[in-house]
Amino acid sequence: MRASLLQIRVDEGESVDSRRRRVTSLVREQAGVDLVVLPELWTTGAFAYESFDAEAESLEGPTSDAMANAASEAGVWLHAGSIPERAPDGTLYNTSLVFTPGGELAATYRKIHRFGFDKGEAVLMGAGSELVTVRLPETTVGVATCYDLRFPELFRGLVDAGAETLVIPAGWPERRRSHWTLLAQARAVENQAFVLACGTAGTHAGVPQAGHSIVVDPWGEVLAEAGTDEEILTVEFDPAKVAVTREQFPALKDRVLGSTSTARRQAP
């Protein structure tokens, strides 16, 4: 299976419209790969909080339209990263869009863990609540977004739902790049799954982006890693390696869920 991660440069020197046109062309040029992945909130930038409201769109908005057309023109599965979605009730969500090679919207995922603590995305957007997997011909993809990477229980839920390849669009800051790489490898090792994590390049809202999009195999080996600037990272991988790894080193079968009942019995 071949995948291209499009590590898009997101900075204020380029308008949202111009970036949307540029990214649409880049997706069209990926004909021949099976899966294309874009980063989180690449229209606005993940830290451009003040533009979320103005640039929010519905699931039938300009980004969704452009991505549907680009996916069908290229004939690829497209994880189009995420958009600031305005839901019918007015709530904003950080919503990922996955398109089939025919350009149909196969799945949406509203980011569950919002970043910012008591500001930014955490107060401007609503939280998703549903785990999402998508069946591709070669593999079952589990989707998560950026800050979700820090929450291993979400990924265990995706594995329980059948995920073999974990796709994670992000707008991860340069300041915590070491966490990004470490956590991507950790999620791959502990879940014995491929991890395809696609970040952004550039600087927006004063936050330099880490870049370093990364593809990790179920043994934790890094198959490909981008630099810091805009880059297309194309990688070939064998989805069958997930079953082989899980069979040869069946750690997932040894999961034991802890219980608090023992501790309660021992309490005075």
Ligand SMILES: O=C(O)CCC(=O)C(=O)O
């Ligand atoms: O967890 C981090 O360090 C970065 C998360 C983030 O930037 C995001 O979710 O947008």
